[in-house]
Amino acid sequence: MNASRFWNWFVYPGALWIALLFAVPLFLVLALSFGHVDDLGRGVYGFQLTNYADVFNATYVPVLLRSVGYALITVILCLGIGYPAAYFIARFGGKYRYALVAALVIPFFVNYLVRTYAWVALLADEGLINNAIVDLGLTQAPIQMINTPFAVIGGLVYGYIIFMILPLYVSIERMDPSIVEAGKDLYGSPFQTFIHVTLPATQPGILAGSVLVFLPTVGDFVSAQLLGGPDTYMVGNLIQDQFFAASDWPFGSALTVVMMLFLAVWMVLYLRRATRGEAEVL
Amino acid sequence: MEQSEAIRIDGITKKFGDFVAVDNIDLEVSSGEFFSLLGPSGCGKTTMLRMLAGFEVPTSGSIVLNGEPVENVPPHKRNVNMVFQSYALFDHLDVQDNIAFGLKRRKVAKEEIGRRVGDALELVDLSTRATARPNELSGGQRQRVALARALVNKPQVLLLDEPLGALDLKLRRQMQVELKAIQREVGITFVYVTHDQEEALSMSDRIAVMSAGRVIQCASPEEVYEHPSEEFVAGFIGISNLLQGKVESRGQVRVGDVCLPVPDLDDSYSVGDSVQIAVRPEKVAVDEIDKPAYKIVADMFTVQGEIESMVYLGVGNQLTLRLSNGGRLVALEQATYRVQSHDQWKIGQPVKVGWHPEHCMVLK
Numbered sequence: 023m024n025a026s027r028f029w030n031w032f033v034y035p036g037a038l039w040i041a042l043l044f045a046v047p048l049f050l051v052l053a054l055s056f057g058h059v060d061d062l063g064r065g066v067y068g069f070q071l072t073n074y075a076d077v078f079n080a081t082y083v084p085v086l087l088r089s090v091g092y093a094l095i096t097v098i099l100c101l102g103i104g105y106p107a108a109y110f111i112a113r114f115g116g117k118y119r120y121a122l123v124a125a126l127v128i129p130f131f132v133n134y135l136v137r138t139y140a141w142v143a144l145l146a147d148e149g150l151i152n153n154a155i156v157d158l159g160l161t162q163a164p165i166q167m168i169n170t171p172f173a174v175i176g177g178l179v180y181g182y183i184i185f186m187i188l189p190l191y192v193s194i195e196r197m198d199p200s201i202v203e204a205g206k207d208l209y210g211s212p213f214q215t216f217i218h219v220t221l222p223a224t225q226p227g228i229l230a231g232s233v234l235v236f237l238p239t240v241g242d243f244v245s246a247q248l249l250g251g252p253d254t255y256m257v258g259n260l261i262q263d264q265f266f267a268a269s270d271w272p273f274g275s276a277l278t279v280v281m282m283l284f285l286a287v288w289m290v291l292y293l294r295r296a297t298r299g300e301a302e303v304l
Numbered sequence: 305m306e307q308s309e310a311i312r313i314d315g316i317t318k319k320f321g322d323f324v325a326v327d328n329i330d331l332e333v334s335s336g337e338f339f340s341l342l343g344p345s346g347c348g349k350t351t352m353l354r355m356l357a358g359f360e361v362p363t364s365g366s367i368v369l370n371g372e373p374v375e376n377v378p379p380h381k382r383n384v385n386m387v388f389q390s391y392a393l394f395d396h397l398d399v400q401d402n403i404a405f406g407l408k409r410r411k412v413a414k415e416e417i418g419r420r421v422g423d424a425l426e427l428v429d430l431s432t433r434a435t436a437r438p439n440e441l442s443g444g445q446r447q448r449v450a451l452a453r454a455l456v457n458k459p460q461v462l463l464l465d466e467p468l469g470a471l472d473l474k475l476r477r478q479m480q481v482e483l484k485a486i487q488r489e490v491g492i493t494f495v496y497v498t499h500d501q502e503e504a505l506s507m508s509d510r511i512a513v514m515s516a517g518r519v520i521q522c523a524s525p526e527e528v529y530e531h532p533s534e535e536f537v538a539g540f541i542g543i544s545n546l547l548q549g550k551v552e553s554r555g556q557v558r559v560g561d562v563c564l565p566v567p568d569l570d571d572s573y574s575v576g577d578s579v580q581i582a583v584r585p586e587k588v589a590v591d592e593i594d595k596p597a598y599k600i601v602a603d604m605f606t607v608q609g610e611i612e613s614m615v616y617l618g619v620g621n622q623l624t625l626r627l628s629n630g631g632r633l634v635a636l637e638q639a640t641y642r643v644q645s646h647d648q649w650k651i652g653q654p655v656k657v658g659w660h661p662e663h664c665m666v667l668k
Contacts, residue, residue: 203359204392206379208406208453215380218405222396 055275065271073276082260082277089257092171093239096178097232100186103179104231108190113199123191130184138248141177142168145249169251177245182238186231193227226296233292237285257281309371310335310461310493311356316365318351325351327517328365333461333495333510335370338487340496340504343514344540349497352514353463356495357386370460380409385454386463389470391446393438399449400425400434406457424456427486444475451486461493468503480506501541505529513537535580535667544582544665545633551577557666560629565605565661573666580667587663588635590623590649591656604658609633611653623649625657633657 055074057067076082111122129137144150145167152164167173201223205215221228243258250256257277264274311333318326326348333339341349354360355367358379367375374382385406394402400421407417425431428448438446447467454462468476468483484507487494498504504511505525512522513536521533532538535546549559551573556563564581573579589599593608600606609627623635635657649655 198390198392200388200390200392201394203357203379204386204388204394205405206359207357207384207386208457209380209409210405211380214409218409219394222394225396 051275051278054272055279057272057275059270059272063269065275073273074280076273077276077280085255085257085260088255089240092175092178092254092256093236095175096182096239097186097235099175099179100183100235101228101232104183104186104190105228108187108227109194112191112194119195123188126184126187134181135244135248138177138181138244141173141180142248145173145176168249169254171250171254173249174246174254174256177249178239178242181242181245182235185234185238189230189234190224190227193224193230197223229292229296233288236288240285241281308335309333310337310369311495312366312368313352314366314368316352316355316367317363318348318355318360319363324517326355326362329517329519331512331519331522333493335493336491338484338494338496338507338509340498340508340511341514342498342501342504342511342540344499347514348517349499349514350465353386353465353495353497356461357384357463358382383459384461384463385457385459386465387447387450387454387467389465389467391438391450391467391470393446393449393453395438398435398437399430399441402438402449403453403456405453410457420456424452427455427489428452443471444479447471447479451483455486455490455492458490459492461495464494464496466498467496468498468500476503483507505541513540515540529584530665532582532665532667535582538582538665538667543585543634543636545585545588546667547581547583547631549579549581551575551579555661557581557664559631562607562629564664566664566666567662569666573668577668582665582667583633583659583663585622585634585636586638587659588625588633589658590625590635590637591658593654593656597656600656600658603660605661606656606658609655609657611649611651611655613651614649621649625655627657 056069060066115122147164205219241258243262246254246256246259261274261277264270313331316329343349403421404417468479511528512519521537538544547559549557552558557566591598591600607627609625612626613624615622620638625633
């Protein structure tokens with residue numbers, strides 16, 4: 023009894039940490055989202071819903087939709103690129119399996135911002151790729167790559183694909199390889215076996231990876247800021263601008279709260295699915 | 305049982321790099337036969353089975369299933385089904401959908417799928433668990449689902465890879481009986497891989513005993529047990545007492561300074577050949593030395609010895625005997641009405657040991 027009471031104390035540092043540095047700021051954001059800006063551009067607490075009305079006005083709805091659209095495309099691309107990679111490493115990597123996983127993870131030791139700058143160097147009009155194709159005479163003028171949705175989504179895929187590959191890898195590695203053989207033994211062609219056996223068996227990894235990529239991608243501002251232009255403006259940029267450029271903290275807070283609620287709905291759906299299916303929650 | 309040929313294996317070899325897993329095997333399996341591949345782990349029996357299923361392509365040789373060569377036919381186009389050691393059930397499907405999997409891939413009509421799945425569930429006594437998920441089932445039930453999932457397709461040959469290996473002993477015994485009964489009922493050719501000699505002996509019509517990629521002996525359980533062709537077979541199937549000796553004459557082998565009568569040797573043996581004599585422990589009779597013969601009868605060969613150690617097995621005793629000529633024998637004594645608790649053996653007790661000469665197996 024005393025021993026367990028002793029160990030109970032260990033919960034307080036963590037609880038305090040979360041209360042001070044997570045719950046309190048969150049509450050401040052929530053409170054500020056109902057406030058307004060005074061004449062000097064400072065946020066003032068109050069109670070009004072105008073900020074929330076602004077979030078859903080015609081100027082910003084396309085930004086929200088674009089963010090969700092980019093995030094969905096990013097998830098699909100990550101899945102398309104990540105699944106074969108994870109499958110190959112987990113099933114055929116043999117003794118090089120861990121080395122291959124490490125090779126995938128190591129680039130992510132480099133800060134996301136720095137990696138995105140590297141993409142700027144690659145894709146810019148005077149960048150590596152354009153210089154190369156112009157010098158080789160493939161085109162007369164550089165091809166517009168930067169400031170396009172292609173560059174922003176590419177940057178997002180590059181930035182977050184590891185969060186797709188790792189859960190997929192775990193899921194595929196845990197799968198009993200003999201169920202794939204059983205699928206073929208029961209007259210499934212390789213394609214049918216993949217659809218009816220492998221995909222369902224690795225569904226927990228697909229779900230976990232999709233959520234882990236989708237959540238940070240929707241709110242991302244780095245990729246759109248460095249690789250995009252006005253036409254690729256995402257909600258993350260919008261929020262950032264409210265806090266740093268426009269100095270409209272109450273509106274930025276309202277945007278943040280709406281985003282969080284939107285993401286929380288997905289998170290809850292995922293958790294319910296994952297716990298019901300006894301899937302691993304990553 | 306019709307005697308048409310279900311499987312013919314001609315000169316099958318499978319190499320993994322330099323390792324020869326299966327070394328030039330020839331086998332024929334009749335239609336409706338319960339055929340076992342028996343051997344220690346690494347003997348190539350599972351590789352042989354996987355070549356029948358189509359998961360491995362032979363390095364050389366041919367496999368003919370019901371008259372059609374299949375070495376290069378992929379698994380999903382072969383009319384054979386497999387029961388996997390791990391069962392390999394699909395956890396995302398319930399029991400009936402697991403069983404229906406093969407029928408659905410073959411585009412069997414929906415009503416027929418329903419009927420056949422129902423029959424298969426009944427066959428394995430799982431009708432009440434049709435909508436359960438595999439992870440809600442016990443080991444024995446999962447095993448039955450795996451069996452039903454394969455049998456429902458009415459394959460020409462059913463391949464079983466140590467299907468009872470994961471079950472506890474009692475359940476395994478029970479499943480052996482059931483498996484044999486199911487095989488009789490459906491009449492499908494079974495090829496059964498196991499390292500458990502008792503399992504192979506109790507269920508099979510014929511057994512191929514394998515070692516190091518080769519078939520050492522292929523015969524009925526009785527033949528393999530009573531007349532093993534080689535020392536390996538004698539040793540692998542049951543405990544055998546092996547005595548080194550030399551052929552003395554057509555009916556005698558000298559072991560140390562004793563001449564043992566043996567069944568008549570054929571012309572392949574000549575005087576002076578080194579041979580081994582094997583005697584099954586349950587064929588060895590042991591009597592107290594200073595009392596009238598109890599189990600040893602007149603035409604037995606007898607030697608003297610003493611009890612070296614004794615293991616109580618419940619159904620009997622396993623005695624290790626040291627013979628007067630220095631040899632050692634194991635005797636398995638049934639706890640019949642003749643063996644009472646008051647005449648238990650004592651360590652070091654001198655005894656008479658005897659066996660019928662025809663129970664001596666002479667091995668080259």
